[in-house]
Amino acid sequence: MFRDRRKLIPWYFALPGLLWLLVFFLLPLVNQVGVSVMSGDPEAGYDLTWSFSNYSDAIDQYWPQIERSLVYAFAATVIDLAIAFPLAYFIAFKAGRWKGFLLLMVVLPFFMSQVLRTVSWQLILTDNGWVVSQLKGIGIVGDEGRVLATSWAVIGGIAYNYLPFMVLPLYASLDRLDRRLIEAATDLYASRPTAFRKVTIPLATPGIFAGSLLCFIPATGDFVNAALLGSSKQYMIGNVIQTNFLTVLDYPTAAALSFFLIGLILVGISIYSALLGTKNLTEVAG
Amino acid sequence: MSDDPQTPPSRGEIESHLERLLHEQSLMGRRRFLGRSAGAIAMTGGLGAFLAACGIKGTAEQNVAQLSKIAASVNHPKVPIGNWTFSNWPLYIDKSVLKEFDAEYGGHVKYVEEINDNNEFFGKVRPQLTSGKPIGRDIVVLTDPMAARWVRSAFVTPIDKRNVPNGKNLVDSLLHPPYDPERLFTLPWQSGALGLGYDIKATGRELKSIKEFFNPEWKGKVTMFLDAQDSASTVLIGEGKDPAKSSLDDHLAAVEKIGKAAKQGQFRRFTGNDYSTDLTKGNIVLALAYSGDMVQLQSDNPNLRFAYPEEGAILWTDNMMMPAKVQHPYAAETMMNFVYEPEVAAKIAAYVNYIPPVKGVQELLEKSDPELASNPLIFPTPEISKRFFAYAQLSSVQRQDLDRAMAAVTGG
Structure with missing residues (x-):
């Protein structure tokens, strides 16, 4: 009896968190699951009819945007990784007393609203602006070309907006890396590149894993960048969901798309974590 | 990055898998499915009931005759004006007009420039409207097709015309829109x-x-x-x-x-x-x-x-309307009356450069700003007006x- 009660203690501690999840995560989620299998129209209202065909219809109709969202999010995540790894490495290993300052620089853009940041890119990248004319000068953009309203602008915008999400976890895992392990590797006749490949990168994997998820997941559902920097040819699934909720008032389709996206991402993550072997990862990260 | 809709091999697989899954679900049939889930419902404390209760209400469209009957008996007594709310589109008023209103009639108008798109605004307040709750705004300004939707769905409060005597200044061409032929619920803001x-x-x-x-x-x-x-x-x-x-x-x-x-x-x-x-x-x-x-x-x-x-x-015309269950109708009507004074309307027209719906504005502006008074974008000539069309x-x-x-x- 006494022992049982002691067993319960951790649950009491978890109670506020569990209640929070129940009220603010689970209830809306369950509600929207219900909406996703409703049918009706804005005049008559929408009733629960278990119309699972909402899913196949929505996926059929909006597959190009789903696919595009995944491609854009993937591209932006790869770009972020390529930029963030050297940056985080530099901050963790070489920045010395500038560490705090550089980390502040990384997070500073977050002090401004995402919409404002993106609108300012809209103004910087105008067709007749300085940036585009320089790009034309060095031949990156054709004479008749433009930057805005292209896939590149949208991917660039996403990469820009989510970069700090990649830098911070990478920095965290590189910073606590035990440097004696690298020294040991070089003592055992590993060249610097080999030590980097065989010691630093594997030990940074938890950071790579966390960072790429923190980028990829919100990027897939992003709609601000496509709306402001793209044209209708760059619309992502987030734009479709928003339009269906607010303009078309087709709540079931919007909800079905949201859940399909959640499912898709969950499947993707499980494959990804299986590939990276998260079980071992968490042990390493300890 | 290409926008080529070419599909990777995985797509077919995902889809066929999903289709099979969905097919199985529908084969199960609704009744059997419900029957089987009955146990689950009992276990999860009425999850299904919760879901069913989450149905989204429709907007039963009323007929205008029925609405007009309600409008006939509307009575908004004069009360002191306190704090009230006016929702409009961005850059759509000379803000000194609001200060003058507060000074003259007391209280404070909270003026919110929150309407960027008729559909999006409707999408935002629709849940309250369909469940019969006040939306916390006393005047909203919406364009004809959306205004028509609100009138048809009875999302509006009739205007007590005794509080808006200046309504007589409304230009003739806007007196009888098809969705509100007697202007019982709506009053134009700008066109x-x-x-x-x-x-x-x-x-x-x-x-x-x-x-x-x-x-x-x-x-x-x-x-x-x-x-x-x-x-x-x-x-x-x-x-x-x-x-x-x-x-x-x-x-x-x-x-x-x-x-x-x-x-x-x-x-x-x-x-x-x-x-x-x-x-x-x-x-x-x-x-x-x-x-x-x-x-x-x-x-x-x-x-x-x-x-x-x-x-x-x-x-198009943007229309001032009081939402259903409006909380400060007298304040809203007093404002409608205020902006239909030609002097106030002229001030707004000079600032927003749209077509004012109030008689006498052009005459006033001819004296104060003749260039504005002859601008065809603000005062379209009869030849231009002849080629104006309305929405379906x-x-x-x-x-x-x-x-x-x-x-x-x-x-x-």
Whole structure:
């Protein structure tokens, strides 16, 4: 009896968190699951009819945007990784007393609203602006070309907006890396590149894993960048969901798309974590 | 990055798998499915009941006669004005008018520039309206088709005309809109036309026709409105049709025409009010534009022009309305009365550059600002007014069909 009660203690501690999840995560989620299998129209209202065909219809109709969202999010995540790894490495290993300052620089853009940041890119990248004319000068953009309203602008915008999400976890895992392990590797006749490949990168994997998820997941559902920097040819699934909720008032389709996206991402993550072997990862990260 | 819709091999697999899954679900049949889930429902404490209770209410459309009966008995007694709320579009009033109102009638008007798009605003307040709760705004300003939807769905409170004696100053042409023939629920705020907004330096010539939106000369440098009815109506006028007399199918055909051109890269973007950035920055040369905006934008870029299309133009009106269950009707009506004083209306017209719905404004402006008084964008000449068209009256369901078609076209 006494022992049982002691067993319960951790649950009491978890109670506020569990209640929070129940009220603010689970209830809306369950509600929207219900909406996703409703049918009706804005005049008559929408009733629960278990119309699972909402899913196949929505996926059929909006597959190009789903696919595009995944491609854009993937591209932006790869770009972020390529930029963030050297940056985080530099901050963790070489920045010395500038560490705090550089980390502040990384997070500073977050002090401004995402919409404002993106609108300012809209103004910087105008067709007749300085940036585009320089790009034309060095031949990156054709004479008749433009930057805005292209896939590149949208991917660039996403990469820009989510970069700090990649830098911070990478920095965290590189910073606590035990440097004696690298020294040991070089003592055992590993060249610097080999030590980097065989010691630093594997030990940074938890950071790579966390960072790429923190980028990829919100990027897939992003709609601000496509709306402001793209044209209708760059619309992502987030734009479709928003339009269906607010303009078309087709709540079931919007909800079905949201859940399909959640499912898709969950499947993707499980494959990804299986590939990276998260079980071992968490042990390493300890 | 290509936009090539070529599909990776995984797509087929995912889809067929999903299809199988869904097929199994539907084979199970609704009754069996419900039966089987009954146990689960009991276990999870009425999850199904919770879901069913989450059904989304519709907007049972009322008939106007029934509404008029309610309107006849409306009585909003004079009460002291406290704090109340006025929701409007951005940059749509000379704010000194609000200060004058507070000073003259007391209380404080919370003026919120929150309406950027009729549909989005409706989407935001729809849940409260359908469940019969106040939306916390005392005046909202919405464009004809949306105003019509609110009237039909009884989302409005009738205006007690005894509190708005200046309503007699409403111009004759706006007295009897089809959705509110006696103006029992709505009172115009401003009107404007949809036409060609263009940069004459970039085009090198004057543009006059709706055909220009489809002219390959401007390929990739044109924008149209996201709003399905705005864009479709303009295309219909371009084809010599009267949108108000056109069917849903006509509108859908117009959307299809827009979609075809969009596929060929004719349109840079589909926009709301934000076409102005693209136009002033030179990203585009031609936009489907609001008449009044162009007067304001000319101060940023003097090369911008607005043309009433030679085929005709949609004349839209934004209407002040009190939402159902309005909390401060007397304050709202007092404001409606205030902005229908010609002096106040003239002040607003001089600031927003749209077509004022109040008689006597042009005469007042002739004295104070003759240039403004002769501006055809603010006071269209009779020849221009002859070619004004109204929107078609679409039901919510028809409107959803049209919006869905437009979303497919603009969603790339």
